[in-house]
Amino acid sequence: xxxxxxxxxxxxxxxxxxxxxxxxxxxxxxxxxxxxxxxxxxxxxxxxxxxxxxxxxxxxxxxxxxxxxxxxxxxxxxxxxxxxxxxxxxxxxxxxxxxxxxxxxxxxxxxxxxxxxxxxxxxxxxxxxxxxxxxxxxxxxxxxxxxxxxxxxxxxxxxxxxxxxxxxxxxxxxx
Numbered sequence: 428x429x430x431x432x433x434x435x436x437x438x439x440x441x442x443x444x445x446x447x448x449x450x451x452x453x454x455x456x457x458x459x460x461x462x463x464x465x466x467x468x469x470x471x472x473x474x475x476x477x478x479x480x481x482x483x484x485x486x487x488x489x490x491x492x493x494x495x496x497x498x499x500x501x502x503x504x505x506x507x508x509x510x511x512x513x514x515x516x517x518x519x520x521x522x523x524x525x526x527x528x529x530x531x532x533x534x535x536x537x538x539x540x541x542x543x544x545x546x547x548x549x550x551x552x553x554x555x556x557x558x559x560x561x562x563x564x565x566x567x568x569x570x571x572x573x574x575x576x577x578x579x580x581x582x583x584x585x586x587x588x589x590x591x592x593x594x595x596x597x598x599x600x601x602x
Contacts (some may be wrong), residue, residue: 436594440465445489446538446554453542453550458493461594484560484586485575486535486593493550500553501525501539507596508535508557514592517579527557532574534558555593559584 435457442448442464449462456462464487492500501524508527509519512534519535522528527535535557542549558566560583561575576584 435459436461436463438463438465441468442466442487443468444554445487446540446552449489449491449552449554450540450542453491453552456491458491458550459598460491461488462491463488463590482561482565484584486555486557486559486586486590488590488593489552489554490594490597491550491552495551499539500551501537503600504537504539504553504555504597505535507593508537508555510596511589511592512576515576515580515584517576529574529579532572533569534574534576534579557589557593559586559589 437456437460439448439462442462444467445462445464449456449460465483466481467487468481502521505521505525505527509521512519512527512529517529517534519527519529522533525537525539526533527537535555538554538556539551540554541551558573558575560577561573563578566573566575566578576589
């Protein structure tokens with residue numbers, strides 16, 4: 428039986444960016460705080476590339492980590508996304524350094540950031556965006572080949588169930 432090991436979740440119907448919020452509030456947020464947005468007005472990926480995230484029903488989340496022994500969280504989160512997609516009978520692969528792909532199309536992106544003061548690590552933020560419920564018109568607005576889980580399996584995806592599975596997978600390892 429799967430044990431629920433979910434941390435505290437802070438939910439916003441709309442947010443500029445979950446990673447930006449987490450980084451701006453890092454000193455006030457506890458370890459393992461999860462920030463989830465219904466939609467983001469300025470979602471982003473590596474190199475401040477735009478992440479289309481103004482549609483509800485998809486995963487836009489960030490996790491604050493202050494006491495983690497892991498240093499490279501991006502592949503760790505990408506692997507967690509791949510394992511959850513397997514629950515939906517979808518085979519995904521990781522395209523280094525931070526993309527999750529299905530049949531050559533991007534379904535998820537990961538963004539890791541850290542905050543330091545001198546040589547002291549204040550904390551890290553790991554963000555994940557996963558396309559769960561996009562239509563073909565939404566995908567055409569993306570500047571690279573992309574897909575969405577609902578289109579792959581032919582039905583709408585419950586975002587909250589997906590997030591619960593993802594967080595349980597991510598936090599299986601004692602962080």
